[in-house]
Amino acid sequence: MSNTAQATGELTGPRSLENAKEWMRDRLAKRIHPLGLTDPQATLETIEALTGLDGERWARAWIATGNRFMAIADGRMEGGDVAAARDAYYQAYGFYFLGRFPCPNHPAKEESYRRELAAYAQFGALADPPIVPVSLPFEAPDALSGQIRFYLRKPAGVEKPPVLIMWGGVDAWKEEMTELSNALVAQGIATIAMDNVGTGESPLKARQNGEIQFLPVIEWAMKSGDLDGSRIGLIGRSFGGHWATKLAHLIPGSLRCAVNWGGGVHYMFQPEWVEASRYPDSYLMELVETRSRMLGAKNDAEYLKGFRVLSLLDQDLLSGPSAPLLLVNGKEDKQCPIADIHLLLDHGSPKSVRLFPGGHMGFGPHTVPTIVSWVRNHLT
Numbered sequence: 001m002s003n004t005a006q007a008t009g010e011l012t013g014p015r016s017l018e019n020a021k022e023w024m025r026d027r028l029a030k031r032i033h034p035l036g037l038t039d040p041q042a043t044l045e046t047i048e049a050l051t052g053l054d055g056e057r058w059a060r061a062w063i064a065t066g067n068r069f070m071a072i073a074d075g076r077m078e079g080g081d082v083a084a085a086r087d088a089y090y091q092a093y094g095f096y097f098l099g100r101f102p103c104p105n106h107p108a109k110e111e112s113y114r115r116e117l118a119a120y121a122q123f124g125a126l127a128d129p130p131i132v133p134v135s136l137p138f139e140a141p142d143a144l145s146g147q148i149r150f151y152l153r154k155p156a157g158v159e160k161p162p163v164l165i166m167w168g169g170v171d172a173w174k175e176e177m178t179e180l181s182n183a184l185v186a187q188g189i190a191t192i193a194m195d196n197v198g199t200g201e202s203p204l205k206a207r208q209n210g211e212i213q214f215l216p217v218i219e220w221a222m223k224s225g226d227l228d229g230s231r232i233g234l235i236g237r238s239f240g241g242h243w244a245t246k247l248a249h250l251i252p253g254s255l256r257c258a259v260n261w262g263g264g265v266h267y268m269f270q271p272e273w274v275e276a277s278r279y280p281d282s283y284l285m286e287l288v289e290t291r292s293r294m295l296g297a298k299n300d301a302e303y304l305k306g307f308r309v310l311s312l313l314d315q316d317l318l319s320g321p322s323a324p325l326l327l328v329n330g331k332e333d334k335q336c337p338i339a340d341i342h343l344l345l346d347h348g349s350p351k352s353v354r355l356f357p358g359g360h361m362g363f364g365p366h367t368v369p370t371i372v373s374w375v376r377n378h379l380t
Contacts, residue, residue, distance in 0.1 A: 011281055012279065014285060015284070020053055021048070021050065025047065033172060033176075034171065034172070035098075036179075037097065037179075038095055043095075046062060049061060055105065058099070059111065059112045060108055061099075062099030063099045063115065066092045066095035066096040066112070070088075070089070072091075073119075090119075092115075093123055093175065096116035097112075097175065099112030099115075101171060101284075102170065102171035102283075102287070103294075105286070117175070120175045121133070127153075129185060131178075132151065132153065134151070135147045136216050138203050138216060140204060144203050144204060144205070145201070148213060149174075149194070149195075150174060150194035150195075151177075151192070152192055153192075153193075155185045155189065155190060158188045160227060161188055162227075162231030163190040163232055164191050164233045164234070164375060164379065165192040166180060166236070167195060167236060168195070168196050168238060168240050169199075169238025169239035169263070170294050173196070173200035178193075180237075180372075183368055184375070189379055192217060196294075197243060199294055206306065208309045211246050214247060231379050232254065232256060233259075234259065235258070235261060235371065235375070236258070236261065237261045238261065238335075239291075239336075241259070244258045244260050244263065245344070249312070249320055250317070251323075252321050252323040254323075256323065256324070256379050257379065258324070259328065259375065260325065261371065262330075262360055262361040264337070265313065265343060266311045266312060266313040266318075266340055267339045268340055269307040269309075269311050270311075274304060274307055277334060282333070282359035283335060291303065292306075318344065318347035322351075324378055325349070325351045326353075327344060327345075328355075328361070330356055330358040331357060331358070333360045335360040354370055
């Protein structure tokens with residue numbers, strides 16, 4: 001990469017180590033994904049100590065910091081300071097998350113992911129209200145497992161609350177839904193956090209009918225005696241917005257609302273955009289590798305083919321009715337084209353739109369409050 005490209009933020013290939021560190025320092029200062037969860041000083045120290053972006057050196061650096069916080073958490077638990085232990089377990093989880101970021105495509109990153117799940121389980125058990133793991137049986141051709149795993153969180157003192165089912169994109173998984181869950185639970189809304197298709201503990205690789213992994217969870221929520229199954233909403237974050245949009249069109253009568261927060265519907269999946277978005281300046285590293293892992297693609301041809309079949313326009317869905325749909329993104333998104341929002345506005349039921357300054361997902365102080373307020377109005 002040329003010095004000019006690094007200086008302007010334009011990328012023509014993978015980042016250098018120093019360019020990656022500069023990107024991370026900026027995101028850390030702004031507390032933006034993926035640098036918005038962990039202790040700033042410990043995070044900065046880990047960034048400065050990085051010696052490479054390869055899976056081994058990357059994961060080991062973050063695991064070491066995560067281990068420090070795990071030791072602190074265990075010590076606090078032994079001393080009876082539950083609140084301090086909970087916070088330290090969350091920090092350990094956050095550093096292990098960074099160790100597997102953007103996806104566990106190396107044995108050291110896989111180790112970090114295992115540690116992440118373990119630390120998150122200890123945090124979730126101490127959270128207020130608690131974050132409860134749930135598993136449902138699942139059967140489908142070519143399924144990777146026979147279970148769908150998700151986290152249920154119910155607001156205290158609310159009988160039969162409405163429920164918001166949410167998932168992330170290619171690199172933010174069910175564990176990374178915690179801050180959004182906090183905001184929703186505070187409004188009296190129960191949350192179900194699950195993995196996007198092809199990510200985390202999802203039982204499927206991403207494919208045209210990937211929505212089949214969400215349907216059993218929606219049905220479970222509709223029938224649960226502890227939830228108001230007549231008031232269900234969806235939030236799909238980043239790539240996950242694709243599936244929220246599809247479900248809003250497939251089962252509009254079952255949903256009060258859905259949010260597509262930065263996901264594609266048609267233009268994102270075309271070869272021209274796939275090529276143009278290989279190295280967006282809003283992404284740290286390995287975007288193509290992470291998307292390919294989600295799809296189960298082994299080469300570029302399979303990657304392009306796997307994306308192409310996801311177009312909701314080509315599936316002839318967009319002109320039909322949909323549940324109330326909020327479209328949110330950043331005006332300068334280079335991972336998902338704004339043209340997909342315009343396409344949705346030209347088809348089917350009326351949609352609500354909120355565009356924020358900046359790149360992918362429009363991260364800023366008003367983004368999450370805007371989403372939570374809109375969802376609350378539809379669910380409560």
